Amino acid sequence: EAQVTQNPRYLITVTGKKLTVTCSQNMNHEYMSWYRQDPGLGLRQIYYSMNVEVTDKGDVPEGYKVSRKEKRNFPLILESPSPNQTSLYFCASSLEQGRGYEQYFGPGTRLTVT
Amino acid sequence: AQSVTQPDIHITVSEGASLELRCNYSYGATPYLFWYVQSPGQGLQLLLKYFSGDTLVQGIKGFEAEFKRSQSSFNLRKPSVHWSDAAEYFCAVGRNSGNTPLVFGKGTRLSVIA
Numbered sequence: 472e473a474q475v476t477q478n479p480r481y482l483i484t485v486t487g488k489k490l491t492v493t494c495s496q497n498m499n500h501e502y503m504s505w506y507r508q509d510p511g512l513g514l515r516q517i518y519y520s521m522n523v524e525v526t527d528k529g530d531v532p533e534g535y536k537v538s539r540k541e542k543r544n545f546p547l548i549l550e551s552p553s554p555n556q557t558s559l560y561f562c563a564s565s566l567e568q569g570r571g572y573e574q575y576f577g578p579g580t581r582l583t584v585t
Numbered sequence: 586a587q588s589v590t591q592p593d594i595h596i597t598v599s600e601g602a603s604l605e606l607r608c609n610y611s612y613g614a615t616p617y618l619f620w621y622v623q624s625p626g627q628g629l630q631l632l633l634k635y636f637s638g639d640t641l642v643q644g645i646k647g648f649e650a651e652f653k654r655s656q657s658s659f660n661l662r663k664p665s666v667h668w669s670d671a672a673e674y675f676c677a678v679g680r681n682s683g684n685t686p687l688v689f690g691k692g693t694r695l696s697v698i699a
Binding site: 475504511513514516519561563573576577578579 | 626634
């Protein structure tokens with residue numbers, strides 16, 4: 472089954488404790504992306520990756536890191552989480568960026584930073 | 586840069602009634618347009634998309650949308666709403682060239698009452 476998986480689905484952590492949210496897709500997609508969703512703000516892109524070893528900032532990259540060492544995986548790293556990073560995070564992938572290709576979304580990771 | 590406006594934050598309709606969710610975009614050329622649905626606790630699922638051609642597009646779950654260039658709109662419609670349609674709906678716009686990410690609207694939450 473074609474899918475995007477994220478782990479963990481729920482995470483509660485404390486300020487400053489490094490964490491990683493994993494994302495994996497099995498569709499051989501080139502493009503992957505991370506979004507955060509906050510009430511009243513919709514989805515905002517954090518980082519995206521056009522292909523292996525190619526990443527770039529989205530609209531709200533501060534406080535986040537990503538890496539793309541393999542085509543299927545695109546982890547989101549919070550080196551020193553803060554309460555304002557409490558949010559619902561989605562990973563997405565598509566065959567290519569732009570050009571109207573459908574983005575496939577993971578189920579989301581709800582992160583709480585206390 | 587392209588942008589998307591969903592004027593209605595929350596809409597309530599009765600089961601069996603018709604539905605129209607509004608979406609206005611800003612983009613100089615013909616955009617790629619999408620509607621996604623997010624059911625509670627789920628990721629986003631593509632309902633339909635418009636690239637070119639027939640301005641009335643059919644999607645899954647009985648939804649359709651009409652692209653109106655003169656009004657810069659891409660409104661989503663359904664003739665008879667079911668209780669299971671209660672969800673959040675996002676309109677998104679992409680450029681038809683270059684490598685820019687999708688831009689999402691802030692979403693419209695649909696409630697369905699008996």
